[in-house]
Amino acid sequence: MLPAIVLIAGGAQSGTLCVDFAARLPNVKRELCEAAQLQPTAARSVKGRTLWVRDVKPVHATLRVLVVGAIHGDELSSAAVALHWIRLAAQLPADVRQGIHWRFVPMLNPDGVFSGSPTRVNANGVDLNRNFPTPNWQRDARVYWEKRTRKDPRRWPGATPLSEPESRFLSDEMSGFKPQLIVSIHAPYGVLDFDGPSVPPSRLGRLYLDQVGIFPGSLGNYGGVHKGVPVVTIELPNATRTPQDGEMRQMWLDLLHWTNERVGPVQEVAAAPGSAPRTP
Template identity: 70%
Template sequence: MRSCHSLFVLLATVFIASRASAAGLCDDFYARLPNVQRSLCEDARLQPNAARSVKGRALYTRDIRPDDARLRVLVIGGIHGDELSSASVALHWIGLAQAAPSQTHWRFIPALNPDGLFSRPSRRVNANGVDLNRNFPTPNWKREAPFYWAKQTRQDPRRWPGKLPLSEPESKFIVEEMQRFKPNLIVSIHAPYGLLDFDGPLAPPVRLGRLYLDQVGIYPGSLGNYGGVHKGMPVVTIELPSALKTPSDAEMQRMWLDLRRWMGERMGPSTTVLAPVPAARK
């Protein structure tokens, strides 16, 4: 009986600590992110993952999983900490996914780079000064990523790829999620170029809301290059028009509906049902 009581106390303590941690995060998001009310974050019911940032901040996720899911989609915001609108849009989309269930298992990571996001001022890079979207292990990374950084960016510190591929806990976490979750699609939200990019084997979406397809190229160490080109996981890269301001609520909903429509056309009825995967790590 005592052991059962101790287990109950432990679980209750973990639950309370998790709720308190999420509440603190929502306070931080409300203070930092554009167009994010505290209630929007609270309704998202984000869960802290076991993974941590360089500075030890939890990486939060949210799964929305119907019983009849046919697709798995990973949505990532805040890879670059100064692209505040990307994390905001991910939070708004969690609400839309909850409001209109579909045959899709959504996994949201609204702020992959919390250290960059909560810096004063916010920074593109993580706490080690690494551009996480140049740190993925694309082929020939050790030759191509440093060369591109030195020659094409003129050693721009905002675009440093790091000393080695996957040198950062945040980029490692995404690769682990790709291996564990096995998404049919990755949606990576960025800013501020106001366009739509795509890498992968499918026919790309022509538009999402007011954003039109304009494939900008392939970069050593980028998620689109790693996931879409070399792993065959289609990657939709959304470049919002502003890093500091979200599109209107109506426009975010149009983008969401266009994404859902394209998924239905390109990934829907003919997609094989994949085997169940474990729930997200808490």
Template identity: 75%
Template sequence: MRLTCTVALLAASFLIATGAQAAGPCDDFVRKLPNLRRSLCEAAQLQATAARSVKGQTLWMRDVKPEDVRQRVLVLGAIHGDELSSASVALHWIRLAEETTAPWSQAIHWRFIPALNPDGLLASPPRRVNANGVDLNRNFPTPFWERDAKVYWEKRTRKDPRRWPGTKPLSEPESRFLHQEMQRFKPHLIVSIHAPYGVLDFDGPSVPPSKLGRLYLDQVGIFPGSLGNYGGVHKGVPVVTIELPNAMRTPLDAEMRQMWLDLLRWMSERIGPGMPDRLPRVP
């Protein structure tokens, strides 16, 4: 009898644990993120990756991939955990990626990572940095990081703890995961969603978009360890950085859609109307 009870308790514990894992991220995301309905979150069909945050939170991802892939685009949200609107916009854009019917846009493989910093996002209150106190957007291996990152933090930010770059590049599991995804996925374009400065930034080759929705281009420069510096300047992959106007509220649904359409239009013009014929076929 005692053995039977023990087995039953173990089985119940296992079911509870696996049930929590199977529930996915929507309980947390819907509770935390602005303008996010459960139906939209569940329709996003986020997939668990093998990567985990400092506190063991799953890093979630979603691919929207056509059969005939000619271009790869990586979309990121919540690199800074207190920029809640950025994760919401990324989730809304998953739906738009699935609905887009323009012939050339159907050749794009979209990869969404809506919340790179779940520990910061789910903290109360939300925190810009990860659970180790590191600003993930200062933790990428830009040239001369060891020489410049700490000096910049000390001199330019006056040791602002919200902008601590860490002890070495890629010291954090979240930045290592994104770095590995960049190497595996080999994106032609990276779109990184932030808040709350209400501008559009750009790093890397190509002519930048002049505006997305109501956000106009205002290039603010590069920083040691930033994704724009690493991806756009060092690796030559264009990085569009979207700074939403508010970290706690998303733009209206129509505005998010307009930003999406403007992004697609810029991509079409940047590559040219014959994009599917001009880009090499990729596996």
């Protein structure tokens, strides 16, 4: 099931959206945003900002992959990398693209991103990555927040699971789109995390696997452990600066290679000059 998309003229999109994205996100020029051809959904943030998506889909797709950036609004590099990956996905040759339907949600938390000073939480002060309905959420989420985070306001899970329009939107995407793999881009810990079935990738680019555990209400817990959908969590090394373009491409190539090996029948992609896909 596709998201509710409202088609708009490219000029209207690029006139406001891409100017804003380029002004706020690192290593994002207006031209990159315009080339992403983002489409608005019917979903809105707490403050009424549109949640945007981009589908890159071949005619005969057999595998669905959902890529999500900026669940935390102060992790600006995560949204930027998602936009760069849209470009790479759209540039794949048709024979390579065959079989994989990519859905990108580059900025799940626009209110946090476009706050005066970007914030981890959304406009209601909720950490969206603690707001998903994992088993025993009512029992565990608040206890974890109080005792493990010492009531850190940046990690408030909300009053109830899926209390926020942004987390509800992503949950609906998981139910409707039915991804067989979820890739969640974060920052700034510089590691690779994994939840769910399958053998995790040992590395993507320069990021090595370092599974840090699961948290009540997190997307990894909800998708990977509860729903049984592999969730690759990418922690970029810096929240306000993207990796170099070659590194972003290598991460993308490694993700494709691992997906081919462990998730679904995706054809191999030629590496960039001076690099090669590795066995993650």
